[in-house]
Amino acid sequence: xxxxxxxxxxxxxxxxxxxxxxxxxxxxxxxxxxxxxxxxxxxxxxxxxxxxxxxxxxxxxxxxxxxxxxxxxxxxxxxxxxxxxxxxxxxxxxxxxxxxxxxxxxxxxxxxxxxxxxxxxxxxxxxxxxxxxxxxxxxxxxxxxxxxxxxxxxxxxxxxxxxxxxxxxxxxxxxxxxxxxxxxxxxxxxxxxxxxxxxxxxxxxxxxxxxxxxxxxxxxxxxxxxxxxxxxxxxxxxxxxxxxxxxxxxxxxxxxxxxxxxxxxxxxxxxxxxxxxxxxxxxxxxxxxxxxxxxxxxxxxxxxxxxxxxxxxxxxxxxxxxxxxxxxxxxxxxxxxxxxxxxxxxxxxxxxxxxxxxxxxxxxxxxxxxxxxxxxxxxxxxxxxxxxxxxxxxxxxxxxxxxxxx
Amino acid sequence: xxxxxxxxxxxxxxxxxxxxxxxxxxxxxxxxxxxxxxxxxxxxxxxxxxxxxxxxxxxxxxxxxxxxxxxxxxxxxxxxxxxxxxxxxxxxxxxxxxxxxxxxxxxxxxxxxxxxxxxxxxxxxxxxxxxxxxxxxxxxxxxxxxxxxxxxxxxxxxxxxxxxxxxxxxxxxxxxxxxxxxxxxxxxxxxxxxxxxxxxxxxxxxxxxxxxxxxxxxxxxxxxxxxxxxxxxxxxxxxxxxxxxxxxxxxxxxxxxxxxxxxxxxxxxxxxxxxxxxxxxxxxxxxxxxxxxxxxxxxxxxxxxxxxxxxxxxxxxxxxxxxxxxxxxxxxxxxxxxxxxxxxxxxxxxxxxxxxxxxxxxxxxxxxxxxxxxxxxxxxxxxxxxxxxxxxxxxxxxxxxxxxxx
Numbered sequence: 001x002x003x004x005x006x007x008x009x010x011x012x013x014x015x016x017x018x019x020x021x022x023x024x025x026x027x028x029x030x031x032x033x034x035x036x037x038x039x040x041x042x043x044x045x046x047x048x049x050x051x052x053x054x055x056x057x058x059x060x061x062x063x064x065x066x067x068x069x070x071x072x073x074x075x076x077x078x079x080x081x082x083x084x085x086x087x088x089x090x091x092x093x094x095x096x097x098x099x100x101x102x103x104x105x106x107x108x109x110x111x112x113x114x115x116x117x118x119x120x121x122x123x124x125x126x127x128x129x130x131x132x133x134x135x136x137x138x139x140x141x142x143x144x145x146x147x148x149x150x151x152x153x154x155x156x157x158x159x160x161x162x163x164x165x166x167x168x169x170x171x172x173x174x175x176x177x178x179x180x181x182x183x184x185x186x187x188x189x190x191x192x193x194x195x196x197x198x199x200x201x202x203x204x205x206x207x208x209x210x211x212x213x214x215x216x217x218x219x220x221x222x223x224x225x226x227x228x229x230x231x232x233x234x235x236x237x238x239x240x241x242x243x244x245x246x247x248x249x250x251x252x253x254x255x256x257x258x259x260x261x262x263x264x265x266x267x268x269x270x271x272x273x274x275x276x277x278x279x280x281x282x283x284x285x286x287x288x289x290x291x292x293x294x295x296x297x298x299x300x301x302x303x304x305x306x307x308x309x310x311x312x313x314x315x316x317x318x319x320x321x322x323x324x325x326x327x328x329x330x331x332x333x334x335x336x337x338x339x340x341x342x343x344x345x346x347x348x349x350x351x352x353x354x355x356x357x358x359x360x361x362x363x364x365x366x367x368x369x370x371x372x373x374x375x376x377x378x379x380x381x382x383x384x385x386x387x388x389x390x391x392x393x394x395x396x397x398x399x400x401x402x403x404x405x406x
Numbered sequence: 407x408x409x410x411x412x413x414x415x416x417x418x419x420x421x422x423x424x425x426x427x428x429x430x431x432x433x434x435x436x437x438x439x440x441x442x443x444x445x446x447x448x449x450x451x452x453x454x455x456x457x458x459x460x461x462x463x464x465x466x467x468x469x470x471x472x473x474x475x476x477x478x479x480x481x482x483x484x485x486x487x488x489x490x491x492x493x494x495x496x497x498x499x500x501x502x503x504x505x506x507x508x509x510x511x512x513x514x515x516x517x518x519x520x521x522x523x524x525x526x527x528x529x530x531x532x533x534x535x536x537x538x539x540x541x542x543x544x545x546x547x548x549x550x551x552x553x554x555x556x557x558x559x560x561x562x563x564x565x566x567x568x569x570x571x572x573x574x575x576x577x578x579x580x581x582x583x584x585x586x587x588x589x590x591x592x593x594x595x596x597x598x599x600x601x602x603x604x605x606x607x608x609x610x611x612x613x614x615x616x617x618x619x620x621x622x623x624x625x626x627x628x629x630x631x632x633x634x635x636x637x638x639x640x641x642x643x644x645x646x647x648x649x650x651x652x653x654x655x656x657x658x659x660x661x662x663x664x665x666x667x668x669x670x671x672x673x674x675x676x677x678x679x680x681x682x683x684x685x686x687x688x689x690x691x692x693x694x695x696x697x698x699x700x701x702x703x704x705x706x707x708x709x710x711x712x713x714x715x716x717x718x719x720x721x722x723x724x725x726x727x728x729x730x731x732x733x734x735x736x737x738x739x740x741x742x743x744x745x746x747x748x749x750x751x752x753x754x755x756x757x758x759x760x761x762x763x764x765x766x767x768x769x770x771x772x773x774x775x776x777x778x779x780x781x782x783x784x785x786x787x788x789x790x791x792x793x794x795x796x797x798x799x800x801x802x803x804x805x806x807x808x809x810x811x812x
Binding site for chain 2: 012015016018041042052053054055056057058060061062066068069072073074075076077079080081094095099161162164165166168169171172174177179196272275291292293294296297298300301302303304305389390391392393394395396398399401404
């Protein structure tokens, strides 16, 4: 038990999720239990607001207010895409030192873990004790070490409910329906569309992931085969699909790709991939009704679609980060270890292990080039929570024909 | 009380909704109360399946099965875009006569009411007693006579929850965000985005409806002004917006418009409008982050997003159609009359009054060229139901600056 008296700051980085505020509130309420964490601040707009000293004192937010915020999607104290360099980190310390801040909590993905690593390194170099904790969050589910990421379960639930709906819509008025799902390099979110399937002929009939090369001829042949069998086809496509040479299909289409400040190609916010696939089917197959949607920012923000398992875990990683920092020297990222079927333990992992990259779907989660495996279903199902809505078909006998007897 | 012994048939036409199966099940279960309605059939794919005698006997579906189907989005017995002509109607009678069907229920919009009218007219001409009832349904909320349409409330709830989410997402990572909402000629669904607003600076900050001419210069100026005031802008745009000469902005963009079998321009399933508006803002305003989504088929089908007021009313219009047909000669459409604030009565309206056209938003529901009025909010709020989720902001004091004192 190594108690350190000082203030704490929390910030958020990267794209928000439906449950990111659970982590914020879990941390804030937990910190109130420790008198040696004298105040708990929240920085607006991640490290950007921190260096500008734009902070609120969460020790003076009411419990009810925080509990309501916990149920709110989006980043309650806003977020940032900024990635600090050494100079930026120096400014972070100036603010920490000036305010007596000795606890730094940063909620985000692997870029945020990298920010934590730089900040922690810089603090050590300057001999300033700053306990730096990374709290995981991403709908892409692509962080290293952890079994899964808070934020993924709720986004996966949204995608599954959306596909359940469009499958029923497509069954009502048949045709080919294509929906593009978020996920830059990892197919976890697109794969969750599988939970829309109930009966043998329910969609999505084809699921295309960035982990497998996308071949337009295979795609057309598969759509044709599904349509021939069921008279309709529902297709889930990851925004990050690429050809055998690793060239994103989106990049091919858009020509000049837009990049964000981390050098990542910006895939969402453009509807081109969906349009081009729809046109491709229309032009090559003799199918009349071919339509598509690009599931947009609602995937990570829709008000009222949350996996309670995901919400609880997001809460707990925030709580655990504060519990560990309150009594131990050092830095780390909270990671989730799956125990049994289904439970979790929370662990502390060195920042560099989480910061250094991302992961994609393991081979045993993928079945061929356009489907997911039962291993994936077994892995992901608990994350969507207990309250997934069910749908049903009419079970009634056919009326014998009188005029058109066979 | 004019009892008529015979079988009944129900079918669905047009785009499905989240609660259309409530009407189906309301009618099916109500019909079981009347021994003179000897069997209750469901035709697959609307009038298309009917003429092919593709029917199921809903009198032999279990109550639990039907109740589960009632909670399922999409058309449980599938739907059709076909519009019968005189020849088609002759074939409908052949099937009705052959099967002893004397009750015809058709769930749909004004095109379906027109189908009912032709079928009823044809039956009268042939001296065959067929009681024809139109059961209203449309997410566009554009039927004549009725105060509002079953299916609208749930779609409106989806749109409001989606905008609440993307507003919070946009507040997390600011920029300009544009979402295109369904609604060919009527802005009711786009207007429901207003229920996402809670605090004074919440989006959607601008709402563009097909009822007001869309002017690209006004649009740019308004986006610029909102962005200058709040550092961000969330914009709701109807897919049906048109210029001052009545030319749809989508048609202008796409060149040659696609039309469905009713001669309507197909607006959904294409993402071009959103893309062009995003590009327009990017090219003309000095704003870095400009993104957009086209809310697609999830608006009318998302599994698990239903207004319970809408679900109950959809159920009741199905029940009422059967109750009236069971004891009265003649034809009609069930329409909803608003009583008090908020209750409804169900009325019988001549088919031709509902079939002859559609309505758009009345002037007093619209505020200027890019907003809705409090009269609209008062009108639409009850339709979204009681369980609309709430969101909250952190209320906490600012931390005084130490380094960057003003």
